Amino acid sequence: xxxxxxxxxxxxxxxxxxxxxxxxxxxxxxxxxxxxxxxxxxxxxxxxxxxxxxxxxxxxxxxxxxxxxxxxxxxxxxxxxxxxxxxxxxxxxxxxxxxxxxxxxxxxxxxxxxxxxxxxxxxxxxxxxxxxxxxxxxxxxxxxxxxxxxxxxxxxxxxxxxxxxxxxxxxxxxxxxxxxxxxxxxxxxxxxxxxxxxxxxxxxxxxxxxxxxxxxxxxxxxxxxxxxxxxxxxxxxxxxxxxxxxxxxxxxxxxxxxxx
Numbered sequence: 121x122x123x124x125x126x127x128x129x130x131x132x133x134x135x136x137x138x139x140x141x142x143x144x145x146x147x148x149x150x151x152x153x154x155x156x157x158x159x160x161x162x163x164x165x166x167x168x169x170x171x172x173x174x175x176x177x178x179x180x181x182x183x184x185x186x187x188x189x190x191x192x193x194x195x196x197x198x199x200x201x202x203x204x205x206x207x208x209x210x211x212x213x214x215x216x217x218x219x220x221x222x223x224x225x226x227x228x229x230x231x232x233x234x235x236x237x238x239x240x241x242x243x244x245x246x247x248x249x250x251x252x253x254x255x256x257x258x259x260x261x262x263x264x265x266x267x268x269x270x271x272x273x274x275x276x277x278x279x280x281x282x283x284x285x286x287x288x289x290x291x292x293x294x295x296x297x298x299x300x301x302x303x304x305x306x307x308x309x310x311x312x313x314x315x316x317x318x319x320x321x322x323x324x325x326x327x328x329x330x331x332x333x334x335x336x337x338x339x340x341x342x343x344x345x346x347x348x349x350x351x352x353x354x355x356x357x358x359x360x361x362x363x364x365x366x367x368x369x370x371x372x373x374x375x376x377x378x379x380x
Contacts, residue, residue, distance in 0.1 A: 170212050174205035177250075200249040207246045211279045215343040218276075222350055229270040229354050236265045236274075236306045236377065240299045243278045253291035259298040265306050267379045269355055274377075277351040277359075280344035281310040281373050288371065289314035301379070309362070309374035317361060317371055325361060345373075352377075 181198035184190070190198075221227040237260045244258045278297075285295045289312035296311040317325065326349045349359040352375045362372040 171209070174209045174212075178202050178205045178209075197249070204246050204249040207279065208250065208283065211276050211283070214276050215280070215347045218347050218350070219343055227350065227354070229273060231268045231270050233266050234269040234271040234274070236267060236269070236299060236308065237261055238264065239271060239274055240278065240297055240308060243275055243282060244297050247279065247282045247286065251286045251295070254286060254289070255292070255294040257294055257296040259296065259300075261299065261301055265299070265301050265379065267306060267377055269377060270351075273351045274355070277348040278308065278310070280348045284344055284373075285310050285312035285314075285371070288312060293370075302376075304379055305376040306379050307374065307376050309372055311370055311372040313370040315371075316369065326359070348373075 178201075181201045185195050185198040185202070218227060240260050241258060244256055248256050282295065282297060289295065293313040296309075298307075298309045298311070300307045326345050345359070352359045356378050357375045359373060359375045362374050
């Protein structure tokens with residue numbers, strides 16, 4: 121009888137342990153779901169803000185341009201801002217779609233002969249109107265540099281880097297976009313004069329939906345650098361955060377594209 125009692129007690133303890141383990145697992149799963157739901161709501165709010173950000177000036181300047189008897193300079197400036205904000209909106213939508221494609225393994229490139237010099241110049245001109253109080257310095261070769269690249273994807277990646285440089289630097293500072301041809305490569309960099317990024321935060325920069333501590337005043341989806349990194353790596357390159365040297369202040373992102 122004593123043995124049976126001990127066996128019964130051990131069996132009950134075992135059942136209690138199993139039930140407690142299941143409760144712990146369910147509690148952990150519930151916390152994870154709550155965290156995912158909170159992140160989803162936060163992400164939806166960020167995307168809503170990001171979409172509204174370019175739409176507001178598009179509507180405002182479209183209304184200005186539509187008014188009768190507008191001066192030619194006003195129409196040209198309004199049109200340039202509408203176009204640049206339209207491209208900004210296009211990049212955001214592309215980032216969202218590409219994030220989904222990357223997670224499902226459906227991300228791909230459509231490569232064709234592409235002039236990197238013209239591409240850098242075009243991206244800088246697209247974004248110049250949305251930062252009228254920044255200065256832009258574009259340093260590019262005088263001759264075309266052609267490679268077998270996906271022009272739309274590279275435009276998206278470089279646009280994200282320039283847009284990021286604008287967001288994280290003050291007005292009346294300079295955004296420098298530089299392209300230099302080296303043996304077998306095209307080196308492209310984007311520099312701003314904002315606050316330098318600590319070395320310890322570099323890994324966090326390129327994670328999807330990730331934003332650095334202390335950047336809450338800068339709204340964003342947290343996808344721009346991640347998508348840019350994926351696009352550049354798909355071309356056989358690597359997106360880097362270059363360390364500031366000497367008296368240079370700010371942040372420089374750079375990458376190399378193979379030129380065959």
